[in-house]
Amino acid sequence: MTYQSQAVRYSDFISTMYHRQRNKELYGSSSSLCSLRSDLSRLINGSELRIENFSRIREEDDPFPPFCYEQDTYDFKKAPIPYPKSVAFIISNEFCERFNYYGMRTILVLYLTNKLGYNEETATVLFHTFTMLVYIFPLIGALIADGWLGKYKTILYLSLVYSLGAMVVSFGAIPLMGMPTKAVTVVGLLLIAIGTGGIKPCVSAFGGDQFSLPDQTLQLAKFFSLFYFAINAGSLISTTFTPILRADVHCFGDQDCFSLAFGVPAVLMIISVLIFIAGKRLYKCQPPAGNMIFGVSRCIADSFKGWKKRRHSEPMESFLDYAKPTVGAKLVRETKCLGRILRLFLPFPVFWALFDQQGSRWTFQATRMDGIVWGYQIKPDQMQVVNPLLILGFLPLFDYIIYPILRRCGIRRPLQKLTIGLLLAALGFFLSAGLEMKMEQAAYGATPTEPETAHLRIYNGMTCRYEFTSDVTSKMETPRFIEPLGMWEDLSIRVPKSKEYAFKAQSVVGKCPAVTGKLRLQPGKSMGYFLTKDKMVAFADGRLEIDASDSGHTFVRALLNTPESEGPVILSTESTGTPESPISLDNRNMSQLYRIQPGFSQININGNKVGSFEAKGGGLYSLLVSGTTNDGYQYNLVEVLPPSAVSILWQLPQIVVMTAAEVMFSVTGLEFSYSQSPPSMKSVLQACWLLSVAVGNMIVVVIAEFKFTSSQSGEFTLFACLMMIDMLIFLWLARSYQYKDQLEDFEDDDDATNKDFMQSKPRAVTTVETPQRRICDLEAEPGYGAYRNHAYDNDFSEA
Structure with a gap:
């Protein structure tokens, strides 16, 4: 049995060391015992939490002298866990993959209208249907990763499908006689949706698996910032150059070159797969933990059965408690926590309904504006460059200036930041509606405004x-x-x-x-x-x-x-x-x-x-x-x-506001969903987060198909009003949520070990009263939550 496995069986280790000390067999001096204890602690990654567990057993039978415990704080705080090198491969892979996705997505609506002959309404429906599928497949990807292949193999295999789809779309843009261009494009987009959707819930969770929590909580927060930085760096570069390749390069006798504009991102997607494979030996791969979707489904089904049979004879405090005899208390507890988090997700689709229209409605809006700026022609699809460009500047701005200011005003919890993000999204669409009204005045200028x-x-x-x-x-x-x-x-x-x-x-x-x-x-x-x-x-x-x-x-x-x-x-x-x-x-x-x-x-x-x-x-x-x-x-x-006198630069205010909303909502939400989820359900909750994006795009498809308003400005106003109502609903849902602390996951892991030790040596244990905590809203410690969780606030100076 190795020292590492002995560390898990703490009661066996204590008993063995106790008798060795008494018999003077091996460790006769106090310093040797301290060295052994230090070695043992290092084998379990120097976790301060487990050191606290050592310190709770402090009676005369404990073989470790008192000064061993005094050395712990001094020794281990000087030896932080190094930052995982594998993160570099994951972030590089994400950069290339996002370059492909956003590069293709930037020119997609113009390809559908200019090449395939669809009108704006149909192109909008196709665009958001594709986006909806992109965010539906994460649920399937999470099921495959958690229940079958694991995150690494799921990312690898679906990335190959993704690369094939990107090449098919690029090939379909070549004007070949007899080729069914529309059908080929649809097949390519479907493969891309399967690939990019399937890996979405796995990549960020796989990156989070490279860290040891809670010791690397701050490093995890920085990883999510770097991860989002890579996403927007890839988006920035691709949305800058793919419109240039589309419009300024001539190929196959055309005055544009969509095949090249799709082909370059496809090559980057292939490179992303090669980068991901190159880091295999450095990855910390977690084995599949089991298909928790079916576990949660069984928990709910058994709860219903138990409720029907025992609701009168054995009333329970919670509906899910009826499933404890069949699925166990841990799964019931995690299902409760999952349900409380998913309850907060209900208003999120409306935000994504607004956000994703930057690639459809706002692009069409830019085509109706004057793109000449200082003698340079800004292409309509190039306005999407502004969003990732602002993201790169907003991330450090918010971390070091905006968030500290908000904390001074009492706004520091993740749900408060999410609410501000929803409010900013509504403001962005009110601005776009005002701009659209200004542009529509030109149409009315061709018609008499006075009645006679x-x-x-x-x-x-x-x-x-x-x-x-x-x-x-x-x-x-x-x-x-x-x-x-x-x-x-x-x-x-x-x-x-x-x-x-x-x-x-x-x-x-x-x-x-x-x-x-x-x-x-x-x-x-x-x-x-x-x-x-x-x-x-x-x-x-x-x-x-x-x-x-x-x-x-x-x-x-x-x-x-x-x-x-x-x-x-x-x-x-x-x-x-x-x-x-x-x-x-x-x-x-x-x-x-x-x-x-x-x-x-x-x-x-x-x-x-x-x-x-x-x-x-x-x-x-x-x-x-x-x-x-x-x-x-x-x-x-x-x-x-006269030509449109409305400059394309008038889109900047709404883009700036929507980008600020993205930082407040998307970055915070990505970290919130990972940190608050039970350990066994992180990929599933990430998939549910992305599934809300799919529902948001479905909302856009429904509104575009049924044409609830007669003008584009009216449609923008409708979305803004829906966002305001949605924000109020979110405030009502979030009013009683209590945050889970990362340490609790590790305390739960120690429960069985501490229980064994308490049963084997009851006289050697002194009960230490500590404030009660529980996951979600189960007797949370007063003041505990986001105020003390630096992963939420990004308050590095405070840490």
């Missing part, structure tokens, strides 16, 4: 300059002219009721026919008239047929004065050079608006280039084309509504 006002625009599709007369307009200039391929407008015409007005236009220069007709105006409406050949064509002008959520996109209306027999007339945008991007224009349809990408576009008739023009983001344009194949074509781009 109408808008009138007259477009000249001829190559002659026209002078027109009519008694409808409010403008006083005389005469009134419309330039060739130009536009005349009056946006303040008083029209109390629908009325027709006479109109006549004669050419001033050129041999163009006179045009006569009637203008029909209605209050609150915007009308356009197109002079073509010898007639006027009326159509609904402005943005009446565009949703307010699309107000920041670039639209063009084609007004063609060309022979119907000549064609096709093709409009292509140079920034999206895919086969699906060219638009076929109909010269008989004047009112249709075509959504195009900002940048340069060109128009071709019969395969010949007629001209090119530049359209800016958020603008509404009318493209006037006149002529024939024999005489040649002329064109002009008229700006009906």
Whole structure:
């Protein structure tokens, strides 16, 4: 039997050393006994808790002299446990894996819309469905790790599945003839969801297993900060470069390169697997502790059976106590603790419903804003770079400045920080709703705002300059002219009721026919008239047929004065050079608006280039084309509504607030769920934490599908209000929670040992009265909890 196993059987060790001291067989001097005791203590990692257990047995039969106990405090405080070297491999692996995930996720919604042809609503639903699956599979990963393979093998095998999915998505982005791109993409995303979801609950818990608690409680807190730092460092770099690879690199004849933008993160995922394997010899691998999900399920089922049979004859204090005869007191106690923690998780999905929209709704919002900043074009998906960049700065800022300030105000417990995170998330969405309202005003600018006002625009599709007369307009200039391929407008015409007005236009220069007709105006409406050949064509002008959520996109209306027999007339945008991007224009349809990408576009008739023009983001344009194949074509781009004047930098306030909410909520919650969970259920509780993210994304899918609001600003406001209500519910649930201390896990481990010793030598034990503690809310020591647990507060100076 080794010394280490003897340390577990403390009663046997005491008995043996006692008789050896009496018989002078081996350790005849007090100093030798002290050395033996020091060696024994070092074999159990120098745990101060177990040293306290030694010190509780202090009677004349104890073989250790008194000064041995005095040396303990001096010796062992000078020999801290070294920081685990294996953590470096785990953090490096997490960096590469997060680089892949966030790099792919950053450009996903634009890939779904620009390449696969989905609209924004469908792309949002697909994006959040994928994210929902990513956070459902952690539950399965936890079951595999705890009940079958262990954390190491689970991470390794599912990482291989993850790598395969990343390569499939990258391969699917290559434009190959006959390849079902949508199906390949779905398969790749499903494999990624299985892989990244399956390893999520295991990686952070596996990293926590490398530490010896409670002696390394502070090091564990630093590990979680480093772990989150690696996550956001990978996210920062990938969200910076993948949009550049997407937009600035041209491949396969396209003006972008999604295959490369997906491929580089996929290579990083393969590297992450190799790094993880390289650290195998240093890992402290815990064997599978058993499938605690089924254990908890059995506990609940047996409790129900016992309650049905014995609720009248043997009433219990708690419902779960009825399962003690079948599953034991320990599992009942841990199930109670798990239930009290999961009760706090109920409001969490709403936070994730808001947080994950940074990759969908907020990205689409950025596409409708002006990205020119100091001469540089910021791409919409690059705005996601701000979040990890701020995280890297916020982590030390919060640890060393914000949290100490909050402690002075009495805010130091984890649940208090989580509440502040929920409040900040609501504020971030109120800001996004206000920004969306500001952008939607541009859409309403194309429509009369006063009840008895109408808008009138007259477009000249001829190559002659026209002078027109009519008694409808409010403008006083005389005469009134419309330039060739130009536009005349009056946006303040008083029209109390629908009325027709006479109109006549004669050419001033050129041999163009006179045009006569009637203008029909209605209050609150915007009308356009197109002079073509010898007639006027009326159509609904402005943005009446565009949703307010699309107000920041670039639209063009084609007004063609060309022979119907000549064609096709093709409009292509140079920034999206895919086969699906060219638009076929109909010269008989004047009112249709075509959504195009900002940048340069060109128009071709019969395969010949007629001209090119530049359209800016958020603008509404009318493209006037006149002529024939024999005489040649002329064109002009008229700006009906100016481009978006809302800078993309206006997204920064909401991103800053949401990032602060993430630090307060996500970092604290990750540490809270690991530290408060029973030792045998840490991976399961981590999976439940991630499962709340899946439910949050499901909320987004439901709201997006059923369209509870008519505008995007209304939807943002709805989410913000839900978050406020959710925060109040969380406050009510958390009002009576009492924190578990890390030492209690180790005291529970010693219960059996101390019990054996007390039974074998009852006269050698002196009962020491200590304040009662218990897990969760079982007679907690007054003041004990987060105030004395530095892992929660990150109060390194106090430690």
